[in-house]
Amino acid sequence: MGLIDIFKRKKIEGVDDTMYLTLREERRISKENNKIIRKFEREKNRKNVPEEEYLTQMRDPSNVVEFEDLHTYFFTDVGTVKSVNGVSFDIPQGKIVGVVGESGCGKSVTSLSLMQLVQAPQGQIVKGSIRYQDSNGKCYEITKMPKDKMLKIRGKDIAMIFQEPMTSLNPVFKIGEQMDEVVLLHVEGSTPESAKARSIEMLKLVGIAMPEKVYNSYPHELSGGMRQRVMIAMALSCDPRLIIADEPTTALDVTIQAQILELLRDVKNRINGSIMLITHDLGVIAEMADYVVVMYAGRIIEKGTVREIFHDPKHPYTIGLMRSKPTGETRDNRLYSIKGQVPNPINMPDHCYFYNRCDKAMNVCSRDYPDMVDFSSTHCAACHLYYGEGLQEQNKGKE
Amino acid sequence: MWKYFLRRIALSLLILLGVSALIYLLSMLMPADYIDNQTYAALQSGAMTKEDVQRLKELYGLADKSFKGIVKSYLSWLKSTMSGDLGFSFLYGKPVTKVLSEYIWISFLIAFISYILQIIIGIPMGIKASVNQYSAYDYIVSVFAMMGTALPSFFLSALLMNVFAIKLGILPLQGLTTATKLFPPDAHFQILLDKAWHLVLPISVLTLLGVGGTMKFTRTNMLEVLNSDYIRTARAKGLSEHEVTYKHAFRNTMIPLVTSLSGMLPGLFGGAMITETVFAIPGIGYMALRATQQGDIPFIMGYNMFLSILTVLGMLISDIMYMVVDPRVKLS
Numbered sequence A: 001m002g003l004i005d006i007f008k009r010k011k012i013e014g015v016d017d018t019m020y021l022t023l024r025e026e027r028r029i030s031k032e033n034n035k036i037i038r039k040f041e042r043e044k045n046r047k048n049v050p051e052e053e054y055l056t057q058m059r060d061p062s063n064v065v066e067f068e069d070l071h072t073y074f075f076t077d078v079g080t081v082k083s084v085n086g087v088s089f090d091i092p093q094g095k096i097v098g099v100v101g102e103s104g105c106g107k108s109v110t111s112l113s114l115m116q117l118v119q120a121p122q123g124q125i126v127k128g129s130i131r132y133q134d135s136n137g138k139c140y141e142i143t144k145m146p147k148d149k150m151l152k153i154r155g156k157d158i159a160m161i162f163q164e165p166m167t168s169l170n171p172v173f174k175i176g177e178q179m180d181e182v183v184l185l186h187v188e189g190s191t192p193e194s195a196k197a198r199s200i201e202m203l204k205l206v207g208i209a210m211p212e213k214v215y216n217s218y219p220h221e222l223s224g225g226m227r228q229r230v231m232i233a234m235a236l237s238c239d240p241r242l243i244i245a246d247e248p249t250t251a252l253d254v255t256i257q258a259q260i261l262e263l264l265r266d267v268k269n270r271i272n273g274s275i276m277l278i279t280h281d282l283g284v285i286a287e288m289a290d291y292v293v294v295m296y297a298g299r300i301i302e303k304g305t306v307r308e309i310f311h312d313p314k315h316p317y318t319i320g321l322m323r324s325k326p327t328g329e330t331r332d333n334r335l336y337s338i339k340g341q342v343p344n345p346i347n348m349p350d351h352c353y354f355y356n357r358c359d360k361a362m363n364v365c366s367r368d369y370p371d372m373v374d375f376s377s378t379h380c381a382a383c384h385l386y387y388g389e390g391l392q393e394q395n396k397g398k399e
Numbered sequence B: 001m002w003k004y005f006l007r008r009i010a011l012s013l014l015i016l017l018g019v020s021a022l023i024y025l026l027s028m029l030m031p032a033d034y035i036d037n038q039t040y041a042a043l044q045s046g047a048m049t050k051e052d053v054q055r056l057k058e059l060y061g062l063a064d065k066s067f068k069g070i071v072k073s074y075l076s077w078l079k080s081t082m083s084g085d086l087g088f089s090f091l092y093g094k095p096v097t098k099v100l101s102e103y104i105w106i107s108f109l110i111a112f113i114s115y116i117l118q119i120i121i122g123i124p125m126g127i128k129a130s131v132n133q134y135s136a137y138d139y140i141v142s143v144f145a146m147m148g149t150a151l152p153s154f155f156l157s158a159l160l161m162n163v164f165a166i167k168l169g170i171l172p173l174q175g176l177t178t179a180t181k182l183f184p185p186d187a188h189f190q191i192l193l194d195k196a197w198h199l200v201l202p203i204s205v206l207t208l209l210g211v212g213g214t215m216k217f218t219r220t221n222m223l224e225v226l227n228s229d230y231i232r233t234a235r236a237k238g239l240s241e242h243e244v245t246y247k248h249a250f251r252n253t254m255i256p257l258v259t260s261l262s263g264m265l266p267g268l269f270g271g272a273m274i275t276e277t278v279f280a281i282p283g284i285g286y287m288a289l290r291a292t293q294q295g296d297i298p299f300i301m302g303y304n305m306f307l308s309i310l311t312v313l314g315m316l317i318s319d320i321m322y323m324v325v326d327p328r329v330k331l332s
């Protein structure tokens, strides 16, 4: 490090603003962060929390999971990153809910919040609730749940599949060992033999031809597609009620992608569970999902059934996404991309986050953050085009 | 695999050859050789003449310091070394191999005990610091580790001697036995205890100096592992934090740890020159320092060859252990 670097301050880059922190600001941020983080960590580390404190009621008993006004922030050295900033949506029993959005919009953090796996101590759920209903109809408030109770839900009721099959398996343990571990942990009365039988059965279920051989292999001996199958097998081994698949096919070859998606759908029907499918690929959503949630910069800007989103998108961002999806029909197959960038996550503006990229931007759009407007019982979008002042301005323009 | 090791050994031998030639050259070019050192006083007082000294030099093979002469004597050293004869130490009056085999054991004992202590203190503390990153504990460990690596050994030795031997008077200052105490010859246990008592301070110094590195190394590697995807997978499975840390993470951290720690094993025979000298422990490091100061070329050469072989052995062991602990590694 040169002497000059000492005088350089931490830099925050945004779209049309780049700011530097002064030493004093930096110190203030780190002091405030410590205070806030300590408060949340103390709350989380309480022992012997009575069950009433985290039992709750579902708004709709047919849902497995309900997110309501979820806020998950990262308290970093350069300021607070509002990764998830007021997200509400439901995951109904037996359905696939797709979550789409550009990379960095908070999809993964939303799913990690549900698992209580947000990177602590800097990452904290600061507000809102996540309700989960187990198979006995008992409802838990995940945000208030003590860590040790959460361990019984993770991997058993809610399982997760990650984007990178190459790095998501522990390189020093055999596949069998890693799979048995989950069974031994969550299935009562299981023995090493029964766990092995279960693991082999799961490997067969995900279409692995030589389950015994794979069982005795190390991860580096398998291909990417194989490893993702193993991850899916592992996720299935305790009959989860919900599988979170975070970009499960992004890192795979196109031919393998289709197979893995097919497998996921097949598996969902078999266990009658739900899937929260995170992706930035609209093609995947169109093929798989029942409901779609579109996220932008930590917020939901539109949600609805897959029909509503694909045939009648309302938000200019969703419309843009639809256009950016390459289809066989359009002659020009170049990927349409929305110009501009997501605003600086530390200094979010007060107005609509999409304002500076929107081709329909109006005066109101630079003033207030838009409210959610309902179009049907399932379809809603947050855009000024469809209510109040913005709607008037819009109509005036047409006359 | 065998091919790999053979190639490695062949390469090491080549390096050994180069190193030995260089050390031989440097030792021969030292301004005052062994005879000069020994005869300085006699020459000053007139008890010996220059001719006497010259005759002695010829006897010891130190007379011809021309490049050709050095090459010639190096070749004759090399020839006898090949046949396993490291020659006769000028200073100790014994074959070099005999001196080595006599004095390495006390050095090894001190180094080995401190090595074990470093492992059993350093690794758990490093893990704990990584799990509680940025906590007060982590900062204390880091500061401690930095101190351990930055403090010169003679300084730390002097500090501890001052406090524990001189001020408090609870530990012996120097040496391996208490000179003022007379033990009956059959009091083996008491003699042993007395020796052990003398080793407390040197072992503490070596441990304090080494433990910081082990701690830091464990912490760094642990932090890297704890950030990897498979640790997130392990957590997502519902494993407790304890299992995540000590099973999934530590088993991976063990790869660099075992590789580097096992590579250090042969080096434990090499002695700790400064610490042994400060505490006047008759170990191989102490002997080597004295020999170097006096220009005892056969011993310098023998000792350095010994060290080089230990280093090569360390590398080979390290390679083998890497293969043992990491299933991904197949040496080729």
Ligand SMILES: Nc1ncnc2c1ncn2[C@@H]1O[C@H](COP(=O)(O)OP(=O)(O)O)[C@@H](O)[C@H]1O
Pocket (backbone or CB within 6 Å): A074, A076, A081, A083, A101, A102, A103, A104, A105, A106, A107, A108, A109, A110, A119, A122, A123, A345
């Ligand atoms: N551990 C972390 N520390 C700080 N910021 C983070 C961390 N993890 C995620 N973020 C931030 O949160 C935002 C959302 O990230 P993520 O949910 O991973 O996006 P994606 O939609 O691509 O999955 C990003 O701006 C990212 O920089």
Ligand SMILES: [Mg+2]
Pocket (backbone or CB within 6 Å): A104, A107, A108, A109, A246
């Ligand atoms: Mg992501």
